[in-house]
Amino acid sequence: MLSFEVCNAARLRRDPRYDGRFFTAVKTTGIYCRPVCPAKQPLTRNVAYYPTAAAAEAAGFRPCLRCRPETALFCPAWNGTRSTVARAVRLIHDGALDEDSVVALADRLGISSRHLARLFEQHVGASPQQLAKTLRVQRAKRLLDSGDHNMTEIAFHAGFGSLRRFNAAFVELYGRPPSSLRTARARGP
Structure with a gap:
């Protein structure tokens, strides 16, 4: 000692x-x-x-309820808020926000949705919803590039609740609808 x-x-x-x-x-x-x-x-x-x-x-x-000293070294709780955010990111990546709300995700993590939003702002620099949307668009872009599915299938496989939301997310990010990306890819360079 x-x-x-x-x-x-x-x-x-x-x-x-x-x-x-x-x-x-x-x-x-x-x-x-x-x-x-x-x-x-x-x-x-x-x-x-x-x-x-x-x-x-x-x-x-x-x-102490603030620093949680009873947790063992190197367990996830020892890492504090980084561990909570990492777990939330994994859950979002696995589709936790595709059909559920941020409130449900926060409940699953054992914290309030407001605290989850603060942690995301601190560690990720974006909201949980923004991260989920970015991941959905990335999944959809990969599916678009593969060319094996129609737009409705792509929208639902990527985690969008509707074709309208899928199109709106693409227009917001790329400035054009997803069909134009597929058309441009089909035409080649």
Whole structure:
């Protein structure tokens, strides 16, 4: 176990190099945290340090709800919001928003739709709906390039709810309808 002085200095700096190497227990609140926790710093006289989350819990402390110190190193929860966004992106890629809403996706992730929108803005720079639309258009473009399906089949295989939405998304992105892309490809260079 690191010395009290080393742990205290790392906690006061919120040094990410010490994340997972010790846990800070606050005697006055009965809560233990990671050294990088964004919560208000407790007074030094009110803290104790433990080498593991299990040791802090055995001493009678409960985990902080902000930094979630009870999660094991390298599990998805340890990565925080990046993990949530990565899971949402995978679900969207698998079609989670093709027939469902952002609210349903957020419920599936265990967060509010508003928080999901904030996380997407922070990590992706676009809304979940925008990402879903971009992925649908990319799928549709690949299907258009293959030339094996009619426009209605392409629209539904790509995840669009209607041919009208499919056409509108293409016009918005490419400035022309999807049929013109197929016609241009058929004519060649």
